[in-house]
Amino acid sequence: MYRIIFTQVLSRVDAETAHHLTIRLLRLIGRWPVVLRLLHRVLAPRDESLRVTAFGVHFPSPFGLAAGFDKDARCLEALTAFGFGHVEVGTITAHAQPGNARPRLFRLLENRAIINRMGFNNAGAAAAARSLRRPRRVPAVVGVNIGKTRVVPEADAARDYAESARLLAPLADYLVVNVSSPNTPGLRDLQAADRLWPLLSSVKEVAGRTPLLVKIAPDLADEDVDAVAELAVDLGLAGIIATNTTIRRDGVSSAETGGLSGRPLKARSLEVLRRLRQKAGDRLVLVSVGGVEDVDDVWERLLAGATLVQGYTGMIYEGPLWAYGINRALARRLRRHRRSSVRDIIGATA
Helix, strand or coil: CHHHHHHHCHHHCCHHHHHHHHHHHHHHHHCCHHHHHHHHHHHCCCCHHHCEEECCEEECCCEEECCCCCCCCCCHHHHHHCCCCCEEEEEECCCCECCCCCCCEEEEHHHCEEEECCCCCECCHHHHHHHHHCCCCCCCCEEEEECCCCCCCHHHHHHHHHHHHHHHHHHCCEEEEECCCCCCCCHHHHHCHHHHHHHHHHHHHHHCCCCEEEEECCCCCHHHHHHHHHHHHHHCCCEEEECCCECCCCCCCCCCCCEEEEHHHHHHHHHHHHHHHHHHCCCCEEEEECCCCCHHHHHHHHHCCCCEEEECHHHHHHCCCHHHHHHHHHHHHHHHCCCCCHHHCCCCCC
């Protein structure tokens, strides 16, 4: 049913307009506690075999929603109710900013992909903190993804990230430093080890006991991936999220600028995951994202060493029951392989 609605209706609506309509609908669901709890009871993962613990946090399923969808933490309860084992909100900056000019979000239907050049449009860390403080009607595991305010000079980036961390880390189950979006000028330069070390050190000090991860780009050279892995281990980070969107256009004909997500990112994201696992072993929690479409992708990422897997673009093409379907299929596959827990397969082919 959803595919018919998407093909005949949603695909003909401007992508960002459709996104805002979806956010409004999810927020409306969140205002009806009875509906919210009913959805959570029916769709949220409850199979014991799916439970996993990472950096001291208990997740009902390894499959979660990547940052970029719920930028201001406005509908995380509804998203959790639809089956995601965790929701990563953001990217959030210390100061509110409008992002880049529209149009800035594009579907590539033939590639099952999206190009975005949103530019970290969000209401700012203080507004997100107010949303995160609200009492929750359903249990939710929430990650908070923070980025650099566009107008802040690179020389002041550490201070800018630290300000967001000060407001948001106490409200998050884990915190993510995003230095890999292609849509903020100069941001990816911060992935260089000599710049990344002082930035992450500053944020880690402010974050305190909140687990800290860093999100990297798929476009890093292999030796730079290795360097980030070594840095993360040396700094005592909780983990790495791999990967963000790509600026490459392999097999994609669109000339639109911005970060590409979805199916074309699948192969490189898996390559980076395998390299990180080879370099860091089990000393870091690895979160794999990029080109995840179905249970086969989730299964493959877990086998390759990911403890958690995230998706986003797949939901655009598969609809609101996407996470629920993946969780059910993953639990069935574990039983078919006579595995009592998803923990039994993490890193099995690494």
